[in-house]
Amino acid sequence: MFSKILxxxxxxxxxxxxxxxxxxxxxxxxxxxTADENAAYLKLADQAICIGNPPPGDSYLRIDRIMxxxxxxxxxxxHPGYGFLAENDHFAEVCRECKIExxxxxxxxxxxxxxxxxxxxxxxxxxxxxVPGSEGAVDDEKIALKIAEEIGYPVIxxxxxxxxxxxxxxxxxxxxxxxxxxxxxxxxxNAFKDSTVYIEKYVEFGRHVEVQILADNHGNxxxxxxxxxxxxxxxxxLVEESPSPVLREDVRQDLCAAAVxxxxxxxxxxxxxxxxxxDKDQKFYVLEVNARIQVEHPVTESITGIDLIKEQxxxxxxEKLGYSQKDIKRSGHAIECRINAEDPARNFAPCPGTIxxxxxxxxxxxxxxxxxxxxxxxxxxxxxxxGKLIVHRPTRELAIAxxxxxxxxxxxxxxxxxxxxxQQIMNxxxxxxxxxxxxxxxxxxxxx
Amino acid sequence: MNDKxxxxxxxxxxxxxxxxxxxxxxxxxxxxxxxxxxxxxxLTFIEVAEGDRRILLKRGGETVTTFAAAPAPQxxxxxxxxxxxxxxxxxxxxxxxxxxxxxxxxxxxxxxxxAFVSVGSKINADSDICIIEAMKVFNTIKAECSGTIAxxxxxNGQSVEFGQPLFLIKP
Numbered sequence: 001m002f003s004k005i006l007x008x009x010x011x012x013x014x015x016x017x018x019x020x021x022x023x024x025x026x027x028x029x030x031x032x033x034t035a036d037e038n039a040a041y042l043k044l045a046d047q048a049i050c051i052g053n054p055p056p057g058d059s060y061l062r063i064d065r066i067m068x069x070x071x072x073x074x075x076x077x078x079h080p081g082y083g084f085l086a087e088n089d090h091f092a093e094v095c096r097e098c099k100i101e102x103x104x105x106x107x108x109x110x111x112x113x114x115x116x117x118x119x120x121x122x123x124x125x126x127x128x129x130x131v132p133g134s135e136g137a138v139d140d141e142k143i144a145l146k147i148a149e150e151i152g153y154p155v156i157x158x159x160x161x162x163x164x165x166x167x168x169x170x171x172x173x174x175x176x177x178x179x180x181x182x183x184x185x186x187x188x189x190n191a192f193k194d195s196t197v198y199i200e201k202y203v204e205f206g207r208h209v210e211v212q213i214l215a216d217n218h219g220n221x222x223x224x225x226x227x228x229x230x231x232x233x234x235x236x237x238l239v240e241e242s243p244s245p246v247l248r249e250d251v252r253q254d255l256c257a258a259a260v261x262x263x264x265x266x267x268x269x270x271x272x273x274x275x276x277x278x279d280k281d282q283k284f285y286v287l288e289v290n291a292r293i294q295v296e297h298p299v300t301e302s303i304t305g306i307d308l309i310k311e312q313x314x315x316x317x318x319e320k321l322g323y324s325q326k327d328i329k330r331s332g333h334a335i336e337c338r339i340n341a342e343d344p345a346r347n348f349a350p351c352p353g354t355i356x357x358x359x360x361x362x363x364x365x366x367x368x369x370x371x372x373x374x375x376x377x378x379x380x381x382x383x384x385x386x387g388k389l390i391v392h393r394p395t396r397e398l399a400i401a402x403x404x405x406x407x408x409x410x411x412x413x414x415x416x417x418x419x420x421x422x423q424q425i426m427n428x429x430x431x432x433x434x435x436x437x438x439x440x441x442x443x444x445x446x447x448x
Numbered sequence: 449m450n451d452k453x454x455x456x457x458x459x460x461x462x463x464x465x466x467x468x469x470x471x472x473x474x475x476x477x478x479x480x481x482x483x484x485x486x487x488x489x490x491l492t493f494i495e496v497a498e499g500d501r502r503i504l505l506k507r508g509g510e511t512v513t514t515f516a517a518a519p520a521p522q523x524x525x526x527x528x529x530x531x532x533x534x535x536x537x538x539x540x541x542x543x544x545x546x547x548x549x550x551x552x553x554x555x556x557x558x559x560x561x562x563a564f565v566s567v568g569s570k571i572n573a574d575s576d577i578c579i580i581e582a583m584k585v586f587n588t589i590k591a592e593c594s595g596t597i598a599x600x601x602x603x604n605g606q607s608v609e610f611g612q613p614l615f616l617i618k619p
Contacts, residue, residue, distance in 0.1 A: 034611060050609040051550055065610065068550035068582035072607040098583065 001317045002026055002076040002101070007045070008066050009081030012387060013293075015041040015371045017079050020309035029073035031066055033059035035379035041371045047073050054381040060084045063091050070100055077101035077316055079309075083383070086292040087114055103316040105291050109268040113289040116160050117198055119266075123286045126265035128258045131277060131285040133200030144181050144199055145174055151201045157181055159188035160196040165235025167191055170202050203277050205437040208232065209244050209284070210275040211259035212300045213268075214311055216321045221264050223256040224300045224308075225330050227273075231425060233348070233441050238418065239425060240296040241335040242303050244278075245396060245434035251282045262286060271297075271312045295338065295388070298369055302334035302392035333399040334392040337407065337425075339370070340384040343416035351416045352380035361409035365393045365402050378415065386417070400426055421445070479503060542598050544613035545591060551582035553614065555604045569597045571617070578614060595619040 004027040007017045014030050018041065021028045029047040032039065035054035042048040049069040052059035059065070061084060070078055078095050080086040086104065089111040095102040104110065113119045117136045124130060132151045137160060138144050148155045148171065157180050159167025167188035169180030181197070189195040207230040215221040228244035229237045243252070259274035266289070273294050275287040297308045306328070315321070342348040358374040370387025372378070378386060389406055393399040404426045410419055424445055430436050478496075482505055486494055492507045547553075555563040555578055564576050571577060572594040579586050599616040602608060 049550060050611050052610045059610075064582065065550045069609070071583055072550060072552065072609075 001319075002313070004029065004046075004073065004075045005103070005313070006031065006066070006070045006073055006075040006078045006100075007081065008060070008078050009084055009086075010036055010039075010060060010382065011041075012369050012371045012385070013081040013295075015044065016369060017081065017309055018044050020307060020313065024310060024313065026313070029069065029075055031060070031069050033381075035059075035381050039371065039376070040373060049073060054379060056084065056381065063088075063094055066091075067094060067098060067100075070095075070098070075100060077103055077313075079103040079312070080292070082292050082295060087290070089114060101316050103270065103312050105268050105270045105272060109263075109266045110291045113266050113268070113272075113291050116158065116288055117196070119286075119288055122266050123262055126258075126261045128262045128286045129284060131200040131203065131287065134198045136198065137196045138181075138199055141178060141181050145177060147199050148174070148177050151199075153177075154202040154204060155199050156202040157184040157197050157199055159184060159192060159194070160198060161188065161192035161194040165232075167197070168235060203279050203285070205280055205439070207244070207246065207278040207436075208237075208275065208287075208438055209247065209255065209278050210273045210290075210294075211256050212294075212297070212308070213259055213263050213272050213274065214306075214308070214315070214321060215263060215269045215272075216315045217269050217318060218320045220321045220324070221260050221268075222321065222323070222325045222328060223260050224304050224306060224328060226252060226255060227296055227299050229296065230436050230438055231431070231441055232438055233446070235438075237296065237338065238441065239335065239337055239422070239431075240299050241333065241396075241399075242299045243330065243333065246282075247278070248282055251278075251284070255284055258284070258286070263289065270315050271308055295385070296336050298367060298388060298390045299334045299336045302367065302390060303330040303332060304328055305331070332392055332394045333396040334390060335396075335399050335403050336388050336390045337403065337422040338385055338418070339387045339389055339410070339422075340418045341378050341386045341415050342384050342418055344418060344421050345416070348418075350380070350384045352378045352384075353415055354378070355412060355415055357411060357413040359409070359411040361389065361406035363402075363406075365391050365399070366406050367392070386415075389422075400432065479505070539599070539616060541618070542616040543593060543595065543619055544601075545577065545593065545615045545617060547580060547608045547610060547612045547614055548589075549580045549582055549587060550609050551580040551587070551607070553602045553604070553606050553608045554579040554581060554586075555600070557588075565597050565600075565615070567597050567600060571595060571597065580608065589614075591617075593617060593619070 005021055007014050007028060007030040018028050028045040029049060030042060030045040031049050031051045032042055033052050033054050051065040051069055052062055078100055085091040089107045092102040092104060092110060093107045112122060120130050134147050154170055154172045157169045167184055169184040171177035171180040184197050185195040188197060209226050209228050211226050212224040225242060226244055227240050227242045229240045231239040255276060262274055263272055271293050273290040276284045277287050278284045293312060301308055341351045343351050354377045355372055355374055360368050367390040368387060372386045391399050391402040391406060393402050407419055407423050425431050482494055486507055495504045564578055571591040573592050575591040576588050577591045578589050580589055595617040597615055598618040601613050
């Protein structure tokens with residue numbers, strides 16, 4: 001087992017990893033930019049090393065400085081968290097070349113699954129249904145039009161190197177396809193330095209259901225059931241829950257088995273998530289594989305009782321999974337609300353600044369994963385998520401009731417957050433009955 | 449004899465301290481430093497013991513008393529803290545050269561070579577001032593400013609982080 005790990009991330013996920021290491025008796029070193037130099041979570045690590053100025057390109061994305069910090073801190077492994085370098089296969093390669101373990105999948109699996117066009121090919125081989133679409137990248141507008149007409153509108157243009165909902169455009173006809181095609185390519189070039197796009201059928205009124213998997217280096221791959229992440233805004237998840245309130249049990253089993261088949265075909269190890277689109281007839285199509293730990297991992301931890309960060313560390317250290325698929329049971333219902341420092345009244349404009357008052361909810365079934373506290377200054381340089389509120393109760397009805405009460409207890413000032421939006425969701429009849437789709441929030445609650 | 453260190457703010461009563469006989473030469477420098485310390489931190493009473501020496505100072509027109517005590521244990525944490533919170537007057541006007549890398553600081557090009565610079569060395573923007581080693585790559589660091597080295601803040605072989613001050617320069 002590692003005696004010391006470097007955490008190449010910040011905020012709530014850095015804190016999450018520090019906590020797991022502390023319980024495992026593993027020493028921690030955490031990197032930080034000058035924007036985070038006063039953050040209290042740094043003091044919970046055994047060592048904190050400044051690696052640069054606030055912009056991610058000057059700090060959290062600086063592979064050279066992170067590797068130097070790993071050397072100075074004398075660690076055996078690096079945990080990349082999510083975002084930043086977590087799915088950067090070059091970074092994973094550099095780590096391992098420097099004889100420092102990268103807590104994540106093998107470079108080959110990451111590279112293959114990170115390219116969405118490549119990933120589709122692996123899916124077809126593993127007999128996992130994919131969304132009808134272009135066989136690969138589409139460079140030419142004329143070809144785009146031809147494909148769109150073949151698969152039928154509406155279609156979605158997606159950046160091959162994209163993520164986080166960016167570099168995507170939906171088109172309902174030839175006119176919007178022409179415009180969307182150019183716009184998506186430009187946005188992809190700007191955001192990811194890669195204008196490669198592909199086209200898929202756009203499943204309207206679909207649900208986003210993803211499967212958590214874990215695989216060790218000894219040939220064991222298991223799933224930890226699904227998470228329903230249908231409620232999104234601008235393709236960014238707002239609420240996640242498990243189990244999915246609408247999935248039939250036979251579909252659930254097929255879905256989870258398909259996820260395991262896919263990651264096995266890719267030679268994947270460590271933690272990962274297979275994302276599916278489920279249409280109104282409960283037919284599912286694989287969208288992509290996220291080769292990292294995800295923001296919403298606490299939802300799965302709650303219903304299975306398995307600590308995913310600890311499992312990541314154990315797998316990276318070469319340990320076998322201590323259980324098989326039949327040992328993994330789910331219990332109860334868990335819901336997570338992402339608390340973002342954004343102002344719903346000003347079109348979710350980010351609200352950086354200092355938190356003056358903070359009172360967190362508590363009581364049975366409530367879990368908070370957050371690095372913030374009264375007096376904490378939210379820096380403007382990073383994403384706006386300041387914490388996750390997770391509830392776990394025996395039934396969905398109880399979980400929703402507990403979430404409602406917890407959101408009511410949650411007091412934060414003067415920063416605006418998405419708490420009011422979550423309260424609306426928890427009182428919305430469609431959400432209660434499970435009758436939602438990925439466009440629901442924007443259509444119904446935000447009236448777009 | 450009570451050699452507990454106390455610092456009191458703004459007039460709260462201190463323990464009754466008998467004025468004693470002065471023994472040995474008075475450390476004027478220490479007294480000066482303590483007076484400055486009291487002013488900067490707005491203290492009205494300070495008591496410091498070191499070895500067999502004890503100094504008690506009260507602000508606001510009362511007499512300064514210093515006297516020898518029975519042998520006392522090592523300088524207390526308060527005395528050391530007093531020295532530490534001393535306003536760094538000597539560092540006023542000095543410019544720090546901060547590290548732009550994460551790595552290991554070396555003062556010289558090799559273990560046998562003399563240090564690139566030391567206190568008193570004159571430097572300009574192009575002067576080599578140290579090496580920072582990262583991942584087995586030895587990077588020679590340039591001063592990027594001119595002046596005289598006033599303080600060297602790190603030691604040979606020390607790990608340094610981004611933004612860490614390495615030298616203080618008198619411009």
